Amino acid sequence: MGRRKGRRFTPQLFDKWDSEGRGRGIHQDFQPYHQVRRSDPPSRAPSTIAPTTDKISSRHTLSDGELLLAHFVAMLPHVDDNRTQYRLNLSYHAGEITEYCEPAAMECYRGTIQIAKDLCIAHPLVRAKGEKSAPWRMTTDCVVTLRQPGHSRVLLALSFKSDPLRLISSRDRKKLAIEREYWMCQGHEWLLITPEVYDSAVAEALERSYGWAMGPIASSDYCEEAAHVVKASRYVTLQQAYNLVSASLQCDLSQAQKVFWQAVWGGLLPIDLRHTLWVTNLLRHISLDEFQDANPVSARRSAWIT
Numbered sequence: 001m002g003r004r005k006g007r008r009f010t011p012q013l014f015d016k017w018d019s020e021g022r023g024r025g026i027h028q029d030f031q032p033y034h035q036v037r038r039s040d041p042p043s044r045a046p047s048t049i050a051p052t053t054d055k056i057s058s059r060h061t062l063s064d065g066e067l068l069l070a071h072f073v074a075m076l077p078h079v080d081d082n083r084t085q086y087r088l089n090l091s092y093h094a095g096e097i098t099e100y101c102e103p104a105a106m107e108c109y110r111g112t113i114q115i116a117k118d119l120c121i122a123h124p125l126v127r128a129k130g131e132k133s134a135p136w137r138m139t140t141d142c143v144v145t146l147r148q149p150g151h152s153r154v155l156l157a158l159s160f161k162s163d164p165l166r167l168i169s170s171r172d173r174k175k176l177a178i179e180r181e182y183w184m185c186q187g188h189e190w191l192l193i194t195p196e197v198y199d200s201a202v203a204e205a206l207e208r209s210y211g212w213a214m215g216p217i218a219s220s221d222y223c224e225e226a227a228h229v230v231k232a233s234r235y236v237t238l239q240q241a242y243n244l245v246s247a248s249l250q251c252d253l254s255q256a257q258k259v260f261w262q263a264v265w266g267g268l269l270p271i272d273l274r275h276t277l278w279v280t281n282l283l284r285h286i287s288l289d290e291f292q293d294a295n296p297v298s299a300r301r302s303a304w305i306t
Contacts, residue, residue: 009126011134023087023139026099032085033139065160066141069193071206072297073144073158074214075265080153081145088112088138088182095186100145102153112138115181121174140179140190144297157183157190158297164196165303180304194303197296205273212261222249226259227268231285239279267291 007013017023023033066084073082091111113135116123124136142158159179161168168176176192183190206213226245230236233244246256263269270291272284292298 010128033087034085069160080147086143155188191302192304197301201274213265218259223263227263
């Protein structure tokens with residue numbers, strides 16, 4: 001997460017955010033640690049805020065890469081919660097899963113300070129002119145809570161870097177090692193998402209379609225009907241698919257586009273997102289397994305090499 005000149009991080013600012021409860025909570029009570037606000041140090045990259053839903057708090061993304069990560073997460077089934085800019089504990093603490101009152105071992109886990117010592121890595125510091133330095137509050141870009149019917153919740157921690165792993169500096173890789181160990185020692189999966197683990201054409205397709213896919217949610221019946229009519233007319237262009245959905249649901253073209261893309265993102269209508277999706281191009285239907293494999297989060301594909 002890059003920041004440009006302006007208000008600076010200081011130990012006092014982190015103390016203030018800690019006292020406000022940033023980086024903690026669940027569902028709508030969660031507050032991202034780093035936020036897109038005038039009072040916060042600004043990001044170097046484009047920043048966005050996704051609106052609050054019925055269960056999930058607003059999501060603050062501080063780069064185009066983090067926004068892409070949010071798109072990958074939005075395509076996952078069984079998402080119970082999605083917390084961005086999640087603060088990691090500095091010292092020993094109860095497991096993160098206990099915030100949901102899930103059954104968990106009564107165990108204290110290491111914070112980032114102890115993990116850094118164990119890995120022989122210097123913990124990041126925050127400094128202010130004329131003041132004593134303090135430990136930097138490390139964060140994870142996105143912590144997804146998955147809950148399948150009849151199963152306990154599972155946490156999935158995600159970090160995004162815009163550079164391939166080989167181009168990430170040695171210091172940044174050491175900080176990623178601390179973050180990875182923080183989650184792994186609790187038994188949670190951690191993925192590092194970089195351009196190496198996804199197809200750029202898929203990223204472009206999601207960028208072009210997310211305005212429809214992430215808009216007002218269409219009913220599941222509408223999405224299922226859209227998937228049915230498009231699959232039944234297998235060899236159609238994107239424009240013809242829109243027209244089919246519009247005619248079947250008796251809605252205007254704008255609404256048909258929303259329903260179509262929500263059916264795609266939801267996996268009801270798996271198409272090849274690597275194929276150029278111009279309105280005059282034929283859609284390429286693929287299996288659900290192939291569709292999910294194009295999403296590095298769904299496929300649990302990580303750039304980190306152990």
